[in-house]
Amino acid sequence: MKAGTLLAAALCAALCGAAAAGKGKKNMENKTETATLAGGCFWGMQEILRAQPGVLKTTVGYTGGRTEHPVYEQVKTGSTGHAESIEIVFDPAKTSYGAILDMFFKMHDPTTPNRQGNDIGSQYRSAIFYHGEAQRKEAEAAVARARASGLWKRPITTEIKPAGKFWPAEEYHQDYLKKHPGGYTCHYVR
Secondary structure, three states: HHHHHHHHHHHHHHHHHHHHHHHHHHHHOOEEEEEEEOOOOOHHHHHHOOOOOOOOEHHHHHEEOOOOOOOOOHHHOOOOOOOEEEEEEEEEEEEEOHHHHHHHHHOOOOOOOOOOOOOOOHHHOEEEOOOOOHHHHHHHHHHHHHHHOOOOOOOOEEEEEEEEOOOEEEEHOOOHHHHHOOOOOOOOOO
């Protein structure tokens, strides 16, 4: 090979390598994780969790049941098996799954099966729907931390289940307490 060809090949390799390295760095910076939680009416959960550092997006919806494409009028009856839930997209470089779970246990009562405040029914149960083995283990550790915290005097009844299909709720439920400040919530941070 001629010197000019070698130089061009080396320059191309360097530039292509730098572009690939930059692309990899960008992907690492944009890495996100998802958490799916149920702990009563999703309006109050969303209001608290969206304010947590590292939380990028929250969506309220339904999961954990057997009905395809559920709507609120069905879910509120308890007949679908779904729980009012929140899907949280977060940046693991800014917060951890464990930190989100610790907040979850401070903002609802995990000792009342199928109930949060005035909301009664299986659609208001406490549940962690994990995405992968690492989240399952962290969910179990978070339950153990909540038990050891002394915050709850009764046994914790939170379900730990694999995440299934998450069905976003109707638009009028999304960001409800932003749209209706002072609206109903049974959630507050203990």
